[in-house]
Amino acid sequence: MDTGAMDALVLDVVVGKDVDKKEAAVNAIWGAALETGAVPASIHDLYRARGEGRVGGFTVPAMNLRTLTYDLARAVFRCALKIKAGAFIFEIARSEMGYTDQKPLEYTTVVLAAAVREGHRGPVFIQGDHFQVNAKNYAKDPRAEVEGLKSLIRESIEAGFYNIDIDSSTVVDLSKGSLEEQQEVNAAICAQLTEHIRSLQPEGVVISVGGEIGEVGSQNSTPEDLRAFMKQYQARLPGGMEGISKISVQTGTSHGGKVLADGSIAKVKLDFDVLKSISEVCKKEYKLAGSVQHGASTLPENEFHKFPSYDTAEVHLATQFQNMVYDSALLPAALHEKMYAWLKTNAAAERKEGMTDEQFFYKARKKALGPFKADIMGLKDRAKIAEEVEEKFAFLFDQLRIRDTAVLVKQFVKPPKTKKTFALAHDKKAEHFEGDD
Numbered sequence: 001m002d003t004g005a006m007d008a009l010v011l012d013v014v015v016g017k018d019v020d021k022k023e024a025a026v027n028a029i030w031g032a033a034l035e036t037g038a039v040p041a042s043i044h045d046l047y048r049a050r051g052e053g054r055v056g057g058f059t060v061p062a063m064n065l066r067t068l069t070y071d072l073a074r075a076v077f078r079c080a081l082k083i084k085a086g087a088f089i090f091e092i093a094r095s096e097m098g099y100t101d102q103k104p105l106e107y108t109t110v111v112l113a114a115a116v117r118e119g120h121r122g123p124v125f126i127q128g129d130h131f132q133v134n135a136k137n138y139a140k141d142p143r144a145e146v147e148g149l150k151s152l153i154r155e156s157i158e159a160g161f162y163n164i165d166i167d168s169s170t171v172v173d174l175s176k177g178s179l180e181e182q183q184e185v186n187a188a189i190c191a192q193l194t195e196h197i198r199s200l201q202p203e204g205v206v207i208s209v210g211g212e213i214g215e216v217g218s219q220n221s222t223p224e225d226l227r228a229f230m231k232q233y234q235a236r237l238p239g240g241m242e243g244i245s246k247i248s249v250q251t252g253t254s255h256g257g258k259v260l261a262d263g264s265i266a267k268v269k270l271d272f273d274v275l276k277s278i279s280e281v282c283k284k285e286y287k288l289a290g291s292v293q294h295g296a297s298t299l300p301e302n303e304f305h306k307f308p309s310y311d312t313a314e315v316h317l318a319t320q321f322q323n324m325v326y327d328s329a330l331l332p333a334a335l336h337e338k339m340y341a342w343l344k345t346n347a348a349a350e351r352k353e354g355m356t357d358e359q360f361f362y363k364a365r366k367k368a369l370g371p372f373k374a375d376i377m378g379l380k381d382r383a384k385i386a387e388e389v390e391e392k393f394a395f396l397f398d399q400l401r402i403r404d405t406a407v408l409v410k411q412f413v414k415p416p417k418t419k420k421t422f423a424l425a426h427d428k429k430a431e432h433f434e435g436d437d
Contacts, residue, residue, distance in 0.1 A: 003117060006032070010070045010113050013106055015374045023424040026105065029113045030420055033124075038115035040108060040160030041123030041415035044208035046087065047245040047289035049412050050313060051282065058401040059307040062089040062127055062292075063393075064318035066100045067325055067369045067376055069107065071386035073114035079393045081118065086406030088397070089163060091127035091316070094152060101370030104128070104159035105422065112160075122406065123415040127163035127208075128156045129316060130294075133189060135170040146189060150196050157200045157207070160418075165210035165248065165292075166193045174219070179228035183213065187229050190244070191236035198241055204416045206242055210292060210314075214250030220274050221249035223281045230286055246313050248292040249278050270299065272310040279311040289313040297321065304399035317396065322366060324389045330381040338375075339368040346371075 012018070012025035033039055049055045065072045073090060080088060090111045092102060108126050115124050131149055138145040153164060168189035176182045190211045201207045213229045214221035226247060237243055251274045270293075279290030290313035296304075297320035307315050325331065343350075343364050350364040369376070379385070397403070 006113055006117050010110060011377065013109050013113075014070070015377050019424055023422060026109050026422050026424065029109050029116070030422070032116045033112040034417065034419055036116050036119075037121045037415075038112060038124055039415045039418060040112070040126050040162050041413055042162040042205050042208045043087070043089065043123075043125050043413065044163075044206045044242075044245050045414070046409060046412045047208060047313065048287065049408075050289040051245070051287035053283065055408055055412070056311070057308060058087060058405060059312045060087045060089060060314045060402065061396055061400055062091045062129065062314055062316045063321065064091050064093060064096060064129060064316065065111075066092075066096055066102075066318065066322045066366060067373070068382055068386060069102065070110045070114050071382050072321060072389055073111045074118050075386045075390035076393050077115055077118035077120045079390060079397055080402075080406075081120065082394075083397060083403040084406045085397055085402040085404070086122060086409030087402050089125040089127045089314070091129040091163075091165075093130040093318075094128070094132055094149075095130065096318075096366075099367045099370050101373050104156040104161055108160040123409055123413045125163055126159075126161050127165060128153070128161045129165050130167045131156075131164055131193075132167040133170050138171055146192065149193060153193065153197055154200055157197070157202075160420075162201070162205055163208040163210075164197055165212070166190050166244075167212045167248070168193075169212040169214055169248070172213070179224055180232060183225065183229040184232055186213070187232035188236055190229075191233050194237065194243060195241065202416060202418060204414075208246075209244045210246045210248060211244040212248035212292075214248070220251055220271055221278060222274075223277050225249075226278055226281055227285070244288065246289045246292050247278065247282060248294055249274060251275060251293060270296075270303065272306050275307070275312045276310040279313065282313075292316065298323075301395070301399075304396060307399075308401045315400065319366075320392065321389055322369070324392060325376075325385055326365060328385045328388055330379075330385050330388075332379070335372070335375055335379075339365065339372050342371060343368055 009025040009028055012021045016022045016025070046055065063076065076088065092107050097103060111126060112124060131152060133145055133149065156164065168186045171185045171189065173182050173185065194209050197207050197209055211229065211233065213225045234243060251271045252269055275291045275293060282288035282290045290311055292314040293307065293312050294316045296315050297317040340361055343361060347364040347367045351360045
């Protein structure tokens, strides 16, 4: 498929209004990806090898692409190919799917298109980030909240999300007397959703599942928290069922960073020893890959080299990429002003008492990405903006030491040759799995 044809198919998928053309574009992209060997896969076996001490020394970047997904994914693949990297993840959170207007199938399809466009061969790791329990909704109706997550999980797996992070840490109750009591509901929900994932995973795929013991923005996690969670989580899993492969922890960060009155980001004091101590327990006692760091993209650049040094298995990166797009000189001033004007009216609820304009717009501007998706995709300088962000990807990949990890991915990850046919117009989907040869 020529490059112009792929670019046109992506536009049909992302901003096209004709459902039949969108359906044809999705199927054409998935067909091209299968043909070239760039297919969705699970990172579980690589993480299992890490938990068993057979690999290590690097930290896997998990990147949330909230806008310009095709262009930024192409930049990621270009960086990876230059350094023979294979251990990197594309992800999108439950909340991001809404405000960026990117449903699971669109996200996977666009990333696969980028892989084909840049000549990537091999596994493509797509992850559902923060498939999160809403604590208020859970308190009102626990069953409805969990069923909503189950529905999202089903949709995501059908779309090729073979890596899913369950975030039920929102229901950890720190008012309880013991750590086991604090983690009880978290562990129960995580086990229930793990079992649900295992019931849906395709033949030949063990989906990588992540758990979380510390909500970002709350008190720092400890090895004792992990043990309390794992004791109850493992007891609730059916015998012999594969459990989580990693654990997300709190180390002192917050999503997007803390915004000061002038719009700048306060310096974060991240406790790297939390990551190291919990990773040690993960591997020694549970054969898990280790700890996962959220809310890290706005950290000072001189901090990132510490993640592999402190044995962090995975780090989630999102806000900085969004910021670089918003703050690019190539983003037309007229569009920027139009988006901010929209925020004043449509995201007014985001403004807390005492917020300056700079704080409000910094916190709220992600909400304009979905409504203005077509405008952003219509920019003539999309590729140039992506090239600016590409420098950040290259820097992060170097700091996280993922150079030459393609060989490890090839050694431990066996991607399924999954042929899917999607029927968007008729709300039906046919799917079958081919052999390895």
